[in-house]
Amino acid sequence: MPFHVAIGALLVECNHFGGIPTDLESFKRTQYLLDDELLQLNDGTIGGYLEVLAQQDEVTVVPTVAATACPGGLVTDVAYGHIKKAFLSRIQAAQQRGELDGVLLALHGSAASESHYDLEGDILQAVHEQVGGNVPIVATLDLHAHITQQMLDYSDVLIAWETYPHRDARETGMRGAQAIADILHGKLKPTMAMGIAPVLVGAINGTTDGEGPFAETMQLAKHMETQQGVYSTSAFLVHPYLDAPNMGGGGLVVTHDDQPLADKLAAEIASYYWDQRVALEPELFQIDDAIEFGVANEGPVVLVETADCCGGGAAGDSVQLLPALLELGDQISSVLPVVDRQAAAACHEAGVGAELELEIGHAHDPKWGQPVSIKVKVLNLTDGKFTYRGGIWDGCEGNMGLAAVVKAAGVQICLASFPTYEWCGEQYPALGIDVARAKFVVAKNPMNYRMAFEHCSQLFMVLDTRGPTPATCKHLPYSHSLRPAFPWDPEIESPVRVLS
Ligand SMILES: [Zn+2]
Structure with missing residues (x-):
């Protein structure tokens, strides 16, 4: 039949x-x-x-x-x-x-x-x-x-x-x-x-x-x-x-x-x-502690800001780390991805080599932090297209929309117009960034950063930052009653329910 x-x-x-x-x-x-x-x-x-x-x-x-x-x-x-x-x-x-x-x-x-x-x-x-x-x-x-x-x-x-x-x-x-x-x-x-x-x-x-x-x-x-x-x-x-x-x-x-x-x-x-x-439940670092520890250690450091993970639904527009990275001055290099459609468009308008004042960050989901106003130099401009190198979208095209790389002090900021999932850190090389040359690499995901960066770093630190995809759920304002539940309630009598 x-x-x-x-x-x-x-x-x-x-x-x-x-x-x-x-x-x-x-x-x-x-x-x-x-x-x-x-x-x-x-x-x-x-x-x-x-x-x-x-x-x-x-x-x-x-x-x-x-x-x-x-x-x-x-x-x-x-x-x-x-x-x-x-x-x-x-x-x-x-x-x-x-x-x-x-x-x-x-x-x-x-x-x-x-x-x-x-x-x-x-x-x-x-x-x-x-x-x-x-x-x-x-x-x-x-x-x-x-x-x-x-x-x-x-x-x-x-x-x-x-x-x-x-x-x-x-x-x-x-x-x-x-x-x-x-x-x-x-x-x-x-x-x-x-x-x-x-x-x-x-x-x-x-x-x-x-x-x-x-x-x-x-x-x-x-x-x-x-x-x-x-x-x-x-x-x-x-x-x-x-x-x-x-x-x-x-x-x-x-x-x-x-x-x-x-x-x-x-x-x-x-x-x-x-x-x-x-x-x-992971071990977490505050931003300042992670940077101090990273500076004191030899070799590149990956700062995992999973609270702003596009792969978990976040906008990818957080700049909570930017002030601390700028404070490191010209001599300590770092790379940071930020989704900011307006800033990327302004860079495309200004052109490669231009210097301009930008307000960067928290433009799409403003409740998690304040934008940072800085003078930047435009280093690179692209159409934001890239190809996934593994995972469920292996070989498929990714699209950040108009994208730009700008520099302020030692920080290279990768500006994208749209959030994209990261499998193997494809976005950085697509923008002409060699992460191996950076002291601090910011990764905004909770898992795939290992595949992307373990060839260039031994030190990964997960940050306790705010955002819609934080490393610990303790920070999230759930409106549905979930209690009792871990991590709020570490011990529960008969915690398991069966649905059938
Ligand atoms: Zn999944």
């Missing part, structure tokens, strides 16, 4: 505490594909879907929409409404043609719109209501997803990426496609549970590589896949910069028609994750 599987993607990670609103242009700048355009994708999650579905007996792919954006502020209601309608209209048309037997969606799990703090729950419910209860829905997720009851209620299987730094989007896509094929071919009757422990931590100690608190949680979860009756397992370190109820990380287990087993194993993963909470 021939099967038709609708595929699509809505992939964006959102931030409730700051960042630039994610509008339709934000998607179009990264990826916005319709219908047969999806079939050209060889890589990423959709590439994985297509490869596995092509190998299945009598499965035809029905492409819909693939919308991906750099992490940012909330998806605007207009953009979400547009994308949701584009999905649902194509699914409805396939249904009317009699060509819809399953739905396979690439979602993030921590997207939010102006009106929905659980965007994935909303889209899964809308798809479920469109297709009816007999059409299975499988979604693949980021391991930083916030899993909700709504997501569990309106999907049959959820499967997340296994690696952080993320490099298995394609493999996860293949696993998701296999799951929908297995359901359609009668090989899987899924039952699913999510165990959640209320741990809200940044991603600094959240790698899945080697040893460490989250790597070991992931290993525990993956080992369960060898057990009889278990179809798949996922471990989650929730993106903590959502302001949603019932936040936490833990484990999700899909079993073969065995709800009690799924419940039991999901609780075990979440309980183990709870036990890792202290190790997940």
Whole structure:
């Protein structure tokens, strides 16, 4: 019997505490594909879907929409409404043609719109209501997803990426496609549970590589896949910069028609994750202490200002470090990335070699600090385009918009017009910066800085700065009641909840 599987993607990670609103242009700048355009994708999650579905007996792919954006502020209601309608209209048309037997969606799990703090729950419910209860829905997720009851209620299987730094989007896509094929071919009757422990931590100690608190949680979860009756397992370190109820990380287990087993194993993963909470919270430095320590040490130093991480939805416009770097004078060189559309445009107007007064920073998300007014010299101007060298966007083009490098004292400031995700520090070389020549390199992400800069530095210091993606969640003004939760409550009786 021939099967038709609708595929699509809505992939964006959102931030409730700051960042630039994610509008339709934000998607179009990264990826916005319709219908047969999806079939050209060889890589990423959709590439994985297509490869596995092509190998299945009598499965035809029905492409819909693939919308991906750099992490940012909330998806605007207009953009979400547009994308949701584009999905649902194509699914409805396939249904009317009699060509819809399953739905396979690439979602993030921590997207939010102006009106929905659980965007994935909303889209899964809308798809479920469109297709009816007999059409299975499988979604693949980021391991930083916030899993909700709504997501569990309106999907049959959820499967997340296994690696952080993320490099298995394609493999996860293949696993998701296999799951929908297995359901359609009668090989899987899924039952699913999510165990959640209320741990809200940044991603600094959240790698899945080697040893460490989250790597070991992931290993525990993956080992369960060898057990009889278990179809798949996922471990989650929730993106903590959502302001949603019932936040936490833990484990999700899909079993073969065995709800009690799924419940039991999901609780075990979440309980183990709870036990890792202290190790997940990073050691932090104040700016002045980090700079003093860095100056006293030989060799380049990476200052990790994860509070302003574009990859976590921040605007990337913080200059909290700039005054301290300027104070070091001409002899100590440093490099700092700042998103500031107006400043970049002013530099393009002035031209290379020009000297001008600029007000830099906190222009897009002003609540986290004050701009700095300085006289700068324009060293370089570019169109801001670059190519990713790994990760989920390997080989894809990144776009900072009009970009400029300016210098004041020993500081080279890289001005971009738009925030961009960093995989391997691609933005610095694209602007003609040799980070190996700098004493202080500022990295605005919680994890990928290691891949980008470990060839030139041994000393990494994570800063305790303010912003919408801070290294510790203690600073964030959550409005939903999360308590009791770590790090505010280090001890909780029965911390694990199981959703199924
Ligand atoms: Zn992630």
